Amino acid sequence: FVIFSLPDMMPNTRLGKRSPFGALVSPETTRPGVVVAMGPQGISRVRGHSDLKVRGNVRMISVSSCWALNTWLLSQVFFQCDDAGDPRAANTSCGRSVSTCIDVPRRLGSAPSVCPSLVNILSPMMLCCSRNAPQEVDMDELTAAMVLSSLSCSPPPPQGSLSVSGSSGYWSVDPKSSAPSSPTDEARGGSATPPDEGLDMELDQVLFEEPAPRKRRNSLKAAFRCLWPACGKVLTSVVGIKRHIRTVHLHGGEHERCSRSEEDFYYCEINQWEEPHCQSPPSAPPPPPPSPPIGSALSRSAPSPCSSFWQVQSEHSYQAPPPSQVVSQAASCLLTAPPTTCSRQGATFRVRSVSVGEQWLQQHSAPCRSVFLCSVVPSVASGGALTAVCLIFRRIRSEAKKCRKVYGIEHRELWCTACRWKKACQRFLD
DNA sequence: ATTGCCGGGGG
DNA sequence: CCCCCGGCAAT
Structure with missing residues (x-):
């Protein structure tokens, strides 16, 4: 799977009649904020990436994105590389030429900080590519969802064939590993192969569900920090933190459905290591939030994106698995994203554009100290598949x-x- | 070219 | 200590 940025697709620009790949754009694109790319059969090169040759089938999928990732995410197109090589085979196995729309997981909005520098650093970028078996027809959606989800500051729920290294949010997909059975699996019918079970389950969870009770490694103790401006309350349960946000900050929640999920935007999961672990835990607890600038009313009333980013940083940045765990299988990236929400129905594509945190974010383009990012390099050793290698640290100038x-x-x-x-x-x- | 600031130095 | 600035890195 490869994720490409298309720098020539401006964030607020709907695709034209043809995508940069030459594929016609479906009517779905009339929906604001949605990038739809679809099955150009057998493209061999990607514009702007002449060095990347795509053999076999390439099937792009639609990605419902949100304004909140404006400068970056909307320019992403996810598509699948299928080495099977037969376009017809891919089409039939997929059963559709255009796959379903993927809603950005709500949890994407967990952290009110995004490092704009990432836009530059990550673009153009490729995250991962694998030589997948033809039957894994939903891997593109999954991957897209995974990446979208992993853009959140909160790590995805470790489960099934998706392994998360530490709390880094680093996702690794192993199609060969089996997923634990679950009611979701059973309800889905028995035709799915083990990887599909896990993937489907994960996909649903990523896309549509409230965060499931998270399975934690023994050494991890989960806590949830309120990201509301000048709050920072830490509670040990999702329910608790949501209730706190709803009652204290959202004042009970005036409009049902939207506000019900809105709490998600205002907390962020934090992990505390209780004991030494084989994987390096964060060397220190997150530093205290920086004291607000004297005489700055804005800063006094605003959250510290730095602190929240540091939080993420401490969770993620130092815990990437060695490249060997990443090879050919996973797409992963870390990024924090401002709050956002989407409706699956499309009718109420909601943009929550005026939260305090976002206003603050927009006025202070999030300062952050360093970033974590991934890159992909072609690898001969992995049989021609693209190989993800990760971990570039870079100090970012305070903004x-x-x-x-x-x-x-x-x-x-x-x-x-x-x-x-x-x-x-x-x-x-x- | 501009900006932020570390490291170093003069008084 | 106060003050300044060369130079580097990030933008």
Whole structure:
């Protein structure tokens, strides 16, 4: 599976009559915020990626995306590489030329911080590619969903054939491993192969369900932190944190369905390691949120995206599995995303555009210290499949306004001492 | 080119 | 200590 960014597809631009791959765009694209790409049979090259040759079938799927990932996610197209090589075979096995629309999991909105730099860093990017068996017809949706979901700050529920390394949210799909049975599986009928069971189950869970009670590794203790501005309350249960958010911050929830899921946007799961583990736990608890800048009303009333990002950072960044666990099988990426929500029905594609956190985010393009990202390189060793390798750390410059920007060079006398001395600004902290 | 700020140095 | 600035890295 490969995930491509299409830099020439602007976030707010619906696809034209033809996608960049040359495929006609379905009427679904009339729905705002939806990128639909579909089955160009047998494309061999991808525009802008002349070095990437796609052999066999390529089937793209539609991805319902949201404004919240505006600059990045809408430009993603997910499609499947099928080495089987026969377009007809792929079409028949898929049973459709255009697969269903994928709603972005609600939990995508868990963290009110997104590092805009990632847009640059990740684009263009490929996340993963595998040589999948033809019967795994839903892997594209799954992968898309996985990636979308893994963009959340919260790790996906580890389950079945999807393994999560530590709490990093690093997803690894192993089609050969069997998934534990579940009522969902049984209700689905017996034709599915083990990987499909796990994948379908996971897909449903990723796409449509409230987060299931999460299975935790023994060494992990889950907690949930409220991300509401200046709150930061930590509770140990989803129910608790949701109730807290609903009652304290959302004031009971005025409009049923939407607000019911809206709590999801305002908490973020945190994990505490209770004992040494074979995989390196975070070396230290997340640093305390930085003290707000003096005299900044905005900052005083706003959440600290830095703290929430640090939270994510501490969960994810240092725990990527070695490349060997990633080879050919998984798509993974980490990114935090601002709140967003979508309706599956399409009729009420909802954009929650005015939350406090988002306003703050929009005004302060999220500062973050470092990012974690993945890249994919072609690998001969893996039989021609693309191989994902991960972990590039990079320090990102704080985007907080500093004295120089606030007062201007002409009013240097107003700068804080540190800025005047070219030291780290003391007035407008990160 | 601009910005943030570390490291170093002068007084 | 106060103050300044070269230089580097990020943007």
